[in-house]
Amino acid sequence: IVVVTAIAAGVVVHAWNSAVVDTTGQVTFDRALHIPPLATSEIAPDGVRVFDLTMQRGTTDLGHGPGTRTWGVNGAYLGPTLRAGRGEQVRVNVTNDLGEASTLHWHGMHLPAVADGGPHQVISPGATWSPQWTIDQPAATLWYHPHPHGATADHVYRGIAGLFLLDDPAGGPPLPDRYGIDDIPLVVQDKRFDRDQLDTDEAMFAAVGLLGDEIVVNGTPRPYLDITTERVRLRLLNASNARVYNFSFDTGLPFLLVGTDGGPLTRPAPMRRIQLSPGERAEIVVALPAGATTVLRSTPPDLGADFWQTRFSGGDDEFDILELRAAHTLAPSAHAPEGPVTHEDPGTPAVTRHLDLTGSGTIDGRAMDMSRIDQTVAAGATEVWEVRNSSGAIHNFHVHGTSFRVLGDGHPALSGPKDTVYIAPGRTVRLLMRFTGHPDPAAPYMYHCHLLRHEDDGMMGQFVVVGPGAGPPPEPPAHTAV
Ligand code: C2O
Ligand code: CU
CATH class of the missing domain: 2.60.40.420 (Cupredoxins -  blue copper proteins)
Structure with a gap:
């Protein structure tokens, strides 16, 4: 174990396990998912x-x-x-x-x-x-x-x-939807153990927070999934604290990306890999040949960060995650959807808001303060949030209460409705969003980095949605507990 001391804004001491984790070919998939x-x-x-x-x-x-x-x-x-x-x-x-x-x-x-x-x-x-x-x-x-x-x-x-x-009964072409049969949730998390207990010693983890060296899916270690239909829909959720996954299949199996965080893609996109940072989701449809097996893997993600950053964030790790095992006879599935799905028009943005991810515990140079409102948004307004990562570290960005479109990025993984997006060091994303209503000047929504240690360290801000003609928002109470 190498101990790295990083002195940034404030003094932060991080320990870091130097061993790159690579479980490729080493996992015995012996538990049913x-x-x-x-x-x-x-x-x-x-x-x-x-x-x-x-x-x-x-x-x-x-x-x-x-x-x-x-x-x-x-x-x-x-x-x-x-x-x-x-x-x-x-x-x-x-x-x-x-x-x-x-x-x-x-x-x-x-x-x-x-x-x-x-x-x-x-x-x-x-x-x-x-x-x-x-x-x-x-x-x-x-x-x-x-x-x-x-x-x-x-x-x-x-x-x-x-x-x-x-x-949504009215929404979109049919997809495999028999829960647990051809519509499978995959809650992917990394864990680290200290003997037989979860290791929660934060001092042992990297600058991004907690990084595990073992993967559980829906809480199952070393899982396999028996497949009985020609097509299955996998709902991938990165529910890890800090790790970014770059999912693909070891056989190179292509899949169809049909949905992102907030709903269906306008047109499903054929892909071979998809990267998800913490909090992000992807719905994919895979068609495995009868009798075939394939392993869902994660290979090193493209973090858009330099070598030191990548090493410091666990970005070189590789995992075998889940084995899919197709039966020798597969029940027929409906044809894969071709789209298009029509989306509500978010309207023309009236406001551009600029936010800067300035550090691993700050946005716009300030740490989260539960009694401070950082942004005030008009109910029903369409806005562009231009979010820059000037911190030199990796982050993502999540907004509560709405979904957004990532503007000006042609990548299919960013083409659907989103609520969380990865932002590499030095990059800026432009997010088009509409605040559909629910004005309440006394109750703030959050926006934050979804690397949970960063969020806990204060990399979060608060906004209120106000009705027309509202004055400045009152100070919210520190909290209202039930
Ligand atoms: Cu999933 Cu504010 O979080
Ligand atoms: Cu962050």
Whole structure:
């Protein structure tokens, strides 16, 4: 182990495990991939679809015996998959049995800020928080995770995360949609162990935060997936704290990218690899020949960073992640969609906002302050956010409460609706977004780097959406706990 001391803005001491991880050809795929169960729900008398979630502690076998202490939702590790349709009203009763305060955030959801589950919607130990909203956005693979300010990395790493799938009856060409059969969630996370426990010693991790040397998918180490249909849709979620994956198949198998973070691509794009930074999602459709196997891998991502940065961020690591095993006879699937899917016109931007990722704990030179509003946006406004990474380190950028289009980048992976985007050192992205409503000057939304250690260190800002004619926003309370 090499210890690197980096002195940047402020004094930051980082230790770094110098060994590049390469598990290529070394993983024995001996466990069937766990499919997170679909969350049960009930339609309440007021017509609202109601889910009950409990954040709790437990133990899980993540490949180092049954005694590994983990956190989960309605279980010991990760949580069930929530599913709802466009136009539905949903309510989620979230009970916190963790023994410490947390929150639960609906990543990618277009909803009022009071229901968002960001750092202001603290759920005290033993309390239940019951946000309610109407699903009003395209079909998409969203997810949920805690967002308590300063402790997000820890709570997510211990295991609180799950998927929230949105369906749109009117939206787009049919895709494989039998959950767990030909529509498979893949929650990809890296872990590091200290004997049989998760290693949570931050001092052992790199400048980007926690980097593991083993991969779990849906909480399953060394997983394989039996495939029984001609086509399968894989919903990839990078739910890791810091690691960027560059997914491909070891056989070079091509796939069709059909959706990104916030919904379907206008036209599916044939690809052979896709890179996802923390928080990003991709929906891909693969057609494996009968009897064939292939391994989903991650090869070193293109971080657009220099050698030192790449080494310091785990960017040279390679992993074998999941083995797909096609049966000798495959059930027929519908033809792959060709598009086009029509998207709502975001309108013409009236405002260009400039943000600068200035350090691994600052945006625009300031660390997150829960009592400071950094941006004020008019409800219904279309804006361009021009986000520059001047920090010299790798980051990504996520905005709550909306989805955006990445302007001027022809890459298919960035051609669909997004809510999180990687920004290499020295690069600027231009994001076109519309704030569909929900004005509330008292409840801020967040924007931040989704490398969770950076977020916890203050690389986050707050914006409010205000109605027409609103004055300056009041100072928000430090937090409002239930
Ligand atoms: Cu997935 Cu503000 O986070
Ligand atoms: Cu960052």
